[in-house]
Amino acid sequence: MELFANLALGFSVALGPSTLFLAIVGCIIGTMVGALPGLGPSNGVAILIPLAFSLGLDATEALVLMTAVYYGAMYGGRISSILLNIPGDEPAMMTTLDGYPMAKQGRAGDALVLSGVASFFGAFLATIGLMLLAPILARVAFLFGPAEYFALYLLAFCTLGGIGSNNQAKAAISVCIGLGIAMIGVDNSTGLTRFTGGNMHLFDGVDFLVAIVGLFAVSEIFIFIESHGKDSSIGVKLEKVTIPIKHILNTRWTMLRSSFIGFFAGVLPGAGASLGSFLAYMFEKSSSSDKSQFGKGDPRGIAAPEAGNNAAAGGALVPMLTLGVPGSGTTAVL
Numbered sequence: 001m002e003l004f005a006n007l008a009l010g011f012s013v014a015l016g017p018s019t020l021f022l023a024i025v026g027c028i029i030g031t032m033v034g035a036l037p038g039l040g041p042s043n044g045v046a047i048l049i050p051l052a053f054s055l056g057l058d059a060t061e062a063l064v065l066m067t068a069v070y071y072g073a074m075y076g077g078r079i080s081s082i083l084l085n086i087p088g089d090e091p092a093m094m095t096t097l098d099g100y101p102m103a104k105q106g107r108a109g110d111a112l113v114l115s116g117v118a119s120f121f122g123a124f125l126a127t128i129g130l131m132l133l134a135p136i137l138a139r140v141a142f143l144f145g146p147a148e149y150f151a152l153y154l155l156a157f158c159t160l161g162g163i164g165s166n167n168q169a170k171a172a173i174s175v176c177i178g179l180g181i182a183m184i185g186v187d188n189s190t191g192l193t194r195f196t197g198g199n200m201h202l203f204d205g206v207d208f209l210v211a212i213v214g215l216f217a218v219s220e221i222f223i224f225i226e227s228h229g230k231d232s233s234i235g236v237k238l239e240k241v242t243i244p245i246k247h248i249l250n251t252r253w254t255m256l257r258s259s260f261i262g263f264f265a266g267v268l269p270g271a272g273a274s275l276g277s278f279l280a281y282m283f284e285k286s287s288s289s290d291k292s293q294f295g296k297g298d299p300r301g302i303a304a305p306e307a308g309n310n311a312a313a314g315g316a317l318v319p320m321l322t323l324g325v326p327g328s329g330t331t332a333v334l
Contacts, residue, residue, distance in 0.1 A: 003131065013060060022057075022065045030072020037080050037213050040089035041073035041313075042330040049333070063334070067317075070330055071123055074273065074313050078115045078306065083108055086217045090208050091273040091309035094281045096216065098294065098301025105297050109241035114299055115306045117248050118255050122307035125259040126266070126314025134318045137267045144268055152268070156278060181206050208274075244299070251303035254284055262308030266315025273309040273316065280308025 013019060026048075033044035045066045052062040077088025082099035095115060102111040129137075157175055184195045185205025196202040261283055262276030284304035285294045294301050316331045326332035 007131070014064070019061060019064050022061055023068045026065045026068025027072035030069035030074075031076035031079075032072075033069065034073030034076020034088045035079040036076075037084070037086045037088050037217060039073075040077065040330075041070045042333055044069050044073045045330055045333045066334055070313060070334070071119075071310070074123075074310050075116060075119045078119070079112065082111045082115065082302075084217075085220055087212050090212065091277040091305070091312070093212055093216075093274075094277045094305035094309075095302060097281070098296070098298050101295065102297035102299075102302065107244075107297070110244040110247060110299075111302055113241060113243055114247050114251070114302050118251070118258075118303040118306035119310040121255040122259040122262055122310035122312075123314055125256075126263045126311040129263050129311075130314055130318055130321075134322050137264075137315075137318050140267070149268075152275075156275060181211060247299040247303075251299050254300045254303045255307040257287075258284060258304040258307040259311040262311035263315040265308070266312030267318045273312040276312025276315070277305040277309035281305045 014023075029048070030041065030044055033039050033047075034041065048066055048069055052065060057065065073089065074091070077092035078095050078099065080086045080088045081092040081095045082103050085096050085100040087093040087096055099111045099115065102108070180195070182205070184202055186193055186203050193203060258280035261280045262273070265276035265279055266273060268275075281301065281304045284300055285291055288294070288300065313330075316326070317334075320326050320331040320334060326334070
């Protein structure tokens with residue numbers, strides 16, 4: 001009965017005209033912010049903090065506005081991922097693997113609609129999980145220590161072999177390069193600098209968004225220059241947008257599985273939506289009987305990371321609201 005009483009109280013606040021207006025405005029702003037490569041949800045939320053103060057919003061209204069921006073940006077990052085092969089934020093990186101090939105096949109509209117449906121599905125299930133399981137999951141997340149996080153990230157690194165299944169050596173080299181870039185900066189535990197070369201600008205490390213935008217965007221510019229625009233992602237055209245009902249129905253179980261994986265990944269403090277997106281994609285690929293279509297425009301390769309990262313975004317709210325411990329960079333701002 002307490003759950004229903006809390007739901008009634010929540011809906012009485014959420015369905016107010018001003019709250020609904022703020023939610024709609026936040027989603028629109030968040031989608032635009034997310035579509036711009038390099039900004040991401042954390043920057044969008046941070047930009048709106050002064051606006052929330054200047055408008056005189058109370059805590060509930062400000063939280064509604066910024067959470068709406070959070071979810072809007074989580075979807076907006078997929079627009080540039082699918083159309084330009086440039087991730088709008090970290091979790092959108094996995095969407096480029098199948099979203100961009102689908103767009104090159106003339107199905108950009110289908111990819112965008114499918115990613116939107118999967119995003120809603122993941123966020124909706126995460127909201128239900130937030131209502132029902134928040135106190136229990138918060139205690140589980142609080143018990144996670146260095147050993148558990150080591151095992152979790154070791155699992156993530158091991159699954160990288162699934163992405164580079166055709167060339168394991170390239171996958172291993174990519175992991176080492178990525179770890180090397182991540183180690184640049186000040187160590188959080190000891191406070192000592194690593195691989196900075198005495199340059200103060202490197203003390204904060206290399207931002208992940210900067211790395212992926214440089215990796216994807218610069219390469220697309222070189223391809224555009226080399227091919228005179230013939231084989232570049234800039235040539236992708238978004239024509240008539242229809243609802244791909246067949247793809248949605250075929251990926252319904254993919255969305256369900258990925259939502260559960262993403263939600264539990266998001267609950268862990270510090271894991272965030274990136275890990276949820278990555279694990280959801282790799283689980284779907286490894287459990288599929290037909291892996292040959294992944295990376296070539298498979299709808300499952302869009303539905304899995306989209307449901308996973310949006311569910312992880314909802315899961316990241318669990319430790320923030322119950323323990324005051326942010327589950328991701330964006331919830332740290334919140």
